Amino acid sequence: MAELKNEFAWSKSRDGTLQECPRQYYFRYYGGWGGWKVGAPERTRRLYVLGKLQTRAMWAGSTVHGCVERTLRNLRRGIDVLNPEKIARLAIGQMRAGYRSSREGKYRDNPKSCALFEHEYGLAVSDEQWRQTARDVEACLHTFYTSDLFARLRALSRDAWLEVEEFSSFMLDGVKVWAVIDCSFRDGALVDIYDWKTGRREAEESTVQLKCYALYAHATWGVSFENVRVAEYYLLNNHVRDHRVTEGDVEDARAYIRGSVEDMRSLLVDVTHNEPLAERAFEKTDDTRRCRRCNFVGACRPEVAEALRAVPQAR
Secondary structure: OOOOOOOOOEOHHHHHHHHHOHHHHHHHHHHOOOOOOOOOOHHHHHHHHHHOOEOHHHHHHHHHHHHHHHHHHHHHHOOOOOOHHHHHHHHHHHHHHHHHHHHOOHHHOOOOOOOEHHHHOOOOOOHHHHHHHHHHHHHHHHHHHOOHHHHHHHOOOHHHEEEOOEEEEEEEOOEEEEEEEOEEEEEOOEEEEEEEEOOOOOOOOOOHHHHHHHHHHHHHHOOOHHHEEEEEEEOOOOEEEEEEOOHHHHHHHHHHHHHHHHHHHOOEEEOOOOEEOOHHHOOOOOOHHHHOOOOOHHHHOHHHHHHHOOOOOOO
């Protein structure tokens, strides 16, 4: 098997990490690369493990996404869907097992297992707060499985489905741009794209990510931008926000991506082989509030990580 290469590609999450803190960007995309290998240098391994951490809110979101993804894949293949109550019970059981595994630190030897930020940094989280995380998952699942959208998805023909949580990409100026769509399907000449949201706060405006979905739909399925409907479904609030993307929107997105790519490439010593400058070239943020929510704070600013232990709900 050919060795996995660290190839350059753009994504909104990668861009967001660079905006948050260049040093964090280095740790996530370069410093921890290869940390899964047997015999990897200790620091590389440490950065790789830290990169896998999730906050309890992220954990809840990934649990919901996983349940919905399995359901939709089954629908797409014509397989009967489990009873929603059973799905919720299985999800909570999985979370309990993951919680115990993370609390025991098993992720340090097996990074693919549940790894919670709160356990790594010893945050003071009450039992009630953990229970609320589980209730949020149950509420999101209940909303989805009792929604008009789910009834609509159940009625789709097989040839109407497009993608469900597939690791997809399109090319822009020779650069791979990742676009992982939660759910997409055809409705006549239209293409509907849904993005599941499990947090309480709603975005104030259409994001670059949503515009990227329209770019992907245009590049992959040949659909015109005016025939792409993008929606964010806030499952905790049971609120759907629809977006129609214009030519101006996608031109703005293209310009944004091009500028972000140039910023990223300015930190490479070899663009062709995606080789970064030395770690010291990636400056640390001056905003220590950002450090308090960074997975890599323990490797980067141990004094901030230590202070986290005394602060409930620090993230």
